[in-house]
Amino acid sequence: MTRFERLLVLPLALIALMIVGVLGALALRLRPGELAAAVTAPETLFALRLSLLTSAAALAIALLLGLPAAYLMARRRFPGRALLDTLLDVPLVMPPLVAGLGLLFLFGRPMLGGPLATLGIELLFSPAGVVLALAFIATTVVLRSAAAAFRAVDPGYGAAARTLGAGAWEVFWQIDLPLAGRGIAAGAVLAWARALGEFGATLMVAGATRFHTETLPMAVFLNIATGETGVAIACALILLAVALLMLLAMRGLARRE
Amino acid sequence: MRLKTLVLAFGLLAVQAAAVSAQELYAYVGAGLRPPVDALIAAFQKDTGIVVRAEYGGSGQLLARFAETRKGDLFIPGTTFYTDKLKEQDAVADLQVLVVHGPVLAVAPARADAIRSVADLAKPGVRLGLGDPQAMALGRTAEEILDKSGQGEAIRKNVTVRAATVKQLALYVLDGNVDAAIIGAADVAQNPGELTVLAIPPSWYQAEYAPVAVLKTSAAPDAARRFAVFLASDAGLAVLQSFGFPPAPKP
Numbered sequence: 001m002t003r004f005e006r007l008l009v010l011p012l013a014l015i016a017l018m019i020v021g022v023l024g025a026l027a028l029r030l031r032p033g034e035l036a037a038a039v040t041a042p043e044t045l046f047a048l049r050l051s052l053l054t055s056a057a058a059l060a061i062a063l064l065l066g067l068p069a070a071y072l073m074a075r076r077r078f079p080g081r082a083l084l085d086t087l088l089d090v091p092l093v094m095p096p097l098v099a100g101l102g103l104l105f106l107f108g109r110p111m112l113g114g115p116l117a118t119l120g121i122e123l124l125f126s127p128a129g130v131v132l133a134l135a136f137i138a139t140t141v142v143l144r145s146a147a148a149a150f151r152a153v154d155p156g157y158g159a160a161a162r163t164l165g166a167g168a169w170e171v172f173w174q175i176d177l178p179l180a181g182r183g184i185a186a187g188a189v190l191a192w193a194r195a196l197g198e199f200g201a202t203l204m205v206a207g208a209t210r211f212h213t214e215t216l217p218m219a220v221f222l223n224i225a226t227g228e229t230g231v232a233i234a235c236a237l238i239l240l241a242v243a244l245l246m247l248l249a250m251r252g253l254a255r256r257e
Numbered sequence: 258m259r260l261k262t263l264v265l266a267f268g269l270l271a272v273q274a275a276a277v278s279a280q281e282l283y284a285y286v287g288a289g290l291r292p293p294v295d296a297l298i299a300a301f302q303k304d305t306g307i308v309v310r311a312e313y314g315g316s317g318q319l320l321a322r323f324a325e326t327r328k329g330d331l332f333i334p335g336t337t338f339y340t341d342k343l344k345e346q347d348a349v350a351d352l353q354v355l356v357v358h359g360p361v362l363a364v365a366p367a368r369a370d371a372i373r374s375v376a377d378l379a380k381p382g383v384r385l386g387l388g389d390p391q392a393m394a395l396g397r398t399a400e401e402i403l404d405k406s407g408q409g410e411a412i413r414k415n416v417t418v419r420a421a422t423v424k425q426l427a428l429y430v431l432d433g434n435v436d437a438a439i440i441g442a443a444d445v446a447q448n449p450g451e452l453t454v455l456a457i458p459p460s461w462y463q464a465e466y467a468p469v470a471v472l473k474t475s476a477a478p479d480a481a482r483r484f485a486v487f488l489a490s491d492a493g494l495a496v497l498q499s500f501g502f503p504p505a506p507k508p
Contacts, residue, residue, distance in 0.1 A: 109367075109433040124434055125418035204425070207418035208389055225317040225392035225421065227324070 023240065029233050038234030046211055047219035047235055052242075054127060054215060055195040058134035059142075062191050066142030067184070071172065073143070074150035091140040100133060100204030107132070107205070125207045130215060133201035138191040145187025149180035182253055189250045193243055282309045282481055283328065285319040287335035287394060288422040289358070289441050290467060293500035294333065300496070301487050307480050315393040315422045323348070323472075330475040331484060335394030335423070335441075336465035343470060351471035351482060353489045356502035358465045359442045360398045362455040365433040369453040372437050375402070375461075379411035386426050386435035389419045395426075398462050399439040405461035446501025466505045 030038065038044060073085065091099060107113050107123050116123065123129045157179070158171040166174070177184075199217035206213035208222055216239045223232035286294050291313050298309045309331075312319065316334035320342060323329060332343060335358050343349050364372045371377065378385055388396025396419070403409040420426040423440055430438040431451055445454050469488050475481045487493050494504045 104428075104434070105432070113434065203421065207386075207425075207429075208392070208421045209416075209419040210389070213418075221318075221421070222389060222392060224321045225315055225389070227317070227321055227391075229321075 026233055026236055026240070030230060034230050035234060035237070038230040039238065041231055041234070043210065043214070043219060043223075043231055044234050044238065047214050047216045048238055050127065050130070050214060051196055051216040051239075054130040054134055055138075055192055057131045058138045058195045059188060059192045061131070061135040062138035062142040062195075063188060066139050066191075067146055067177075070143045070146035071150055071176070074147045075155070088140055088143060091137055092144065096137065096198055096200030097204065098200075099136060100201035103133060103136060103201060104204045124205060125209070125213065127206070127213060129206035130202050130213055133205040134195040134198050137198055137201065138195045141191035141194055142184075142187050145190065146180065146184045149183025149187065150176060152183065153179045185253050186250055189246050189253070193246050196242060196246075197239060280307045280477070280480060282307060282330040282475075282477060282484060284309050284311045284331035284333060284484075285323055285329055286311045286313050286333045287316045287319070287467065288313045288424050289335050289394070289444060290333060290502075291424070292447055293443075293497045293502060296500075297488060297493055297496050300492075301484055304487075305480075305483065307484070309484060315389075317392045318421070327474055329472055330477060330481040332470040332472055333467065333488075335467055336397070337468050338394065338397065338465070340468050340470045343472070348473050349470045350473045350475065350478060351485060352468055353485055354466045354468045354505045355488055355494065356467050356497045357505055358394060358467045358502065360395050360402065360439050360457055360462060360465075361442045361445055362437060362457055363427075363430050363440050363445055364437045364453040364455060365430055365435070366451070366453055367433055368436040372455070374455060375406050375412075375457060376408060378406075378415060378437060379408040380415075383415045384417040384434075384436045385412065385415045386418050386420060386429045386438035387416050388423060388426055388439075389421055392421045393423055394465055394467075395423050395439060395441055396420075398465055401462045402439060402457055405458075441501075443501030467502065 073081070073088075104124065105111065107116070107129075109117070113124060123132050153176050157175050161171050161175055162168075197217055199215075199221065202213070202215060202218060203221070208214070208218055210222060214222065216235045219235040220232045220239070223229070223235070284294075284298075291311075294311060298311060302308055312322070314322070316336065316339045319332070319334065320339050323332065323343070324346070332340060332349075333355075334340060337354065340349060340352055344352075362372075362375060362378075368383075371380070372383065377383070387399045388394075390396040390400045403412050406412065417435055418429065420429065423444060426438050427440050427444040427448070429435045430440065431448060439457075442454075445452050469485045471478060471481045471485050488497075498504060
């Protein structure tokens, strides 16, 4: 190890220690018995179930909308494309609370909420509202990573297939999508993780109703407010464990190359 | 010589900075109290030069924050329920009750014809917004009102959403996303003409009083006391009144 490299060890160690410290501080706060009780508390289990279901639904919507949109953005040039590209990045830099406020106004009674209610559709204050908030954020994450993955695929393959008689539909399904698959999968994992940890937008759009719109991050928030630190930490640890599994999955995807 | 002057100048600056930071207070304030407290903080700073930094949030949230940090000079929650908890932790040096934090039933104008009393909240299809009973002061009061109304079960079936702060709840009813909500009289006063207000029988709930507590953790207890006295002064109470918080009856 050169002297220069030894100099680099300190910041690296500091960052790693900080992360270990934060995880350890959370985990050590509870005695094992307390942790077991809090993990199996009905509130924790409800939050885990709702979080998994809503984030999976949001991911499905994100893929359904994000993949075709990303394909078009990657393969086509058109006037205003740069502007649109920037617009599509906005949800990524928007504070979630602001996104939630905007969604609340857009889907509130004075705007879309009124007409939707006459059709019998209630998005606000329901688990569907949680999915709406999560999908809003997850979709742009999928779009961004999928567009990059499609761009990395040489259009020459598609062009060659076209000369051999393949249609545009077949080129997408049999060439571009499989070749971009790994990048898309990594983006999907990232989007899912973002959705799982999302809090601000959910709070505004779905409210903080226990056993109704109580996702894992919402359970952490509500139980801190109540002084039920045990349940709060249990939910936080479950969140972290699931996120860790996702990071490992992402690693696995990257290694399969 | 030049260096010496420079060092001296920096030294002076540091001393001054220390003096300024000694005149800075940290206050935990219930989110519903923000408009008057913002105004009072500005007035206090103008009078005394003392800066009050306020952290606004649901009272329960603030209590948890204080329990964790054990730092800060003042605690101004939406109800004495939270300062009582602080007393149990032996954290209160001084306490003064300031104003009544009274609940009202606020109804979105579009539904004012259908909802004319608390009893109407039990009608099928009504969308009611309430506060989480543990996260915010008026959430607790609302539960009490529902229990006393004799129709608690039916009304609870109509609770569409629970909020973490009274301001979040006010936002929902102002836009008509819920038909009605139990919020503070002050929240209505701060949005004149936008909501229909129905009185709640006073015997249905224990009136909540918003107090100011000087914390034992205060690094500047004298300055903190000065701010508390300022809030409780006639001038301070007049500002609170102008934002819809009537003064608490004198003991």
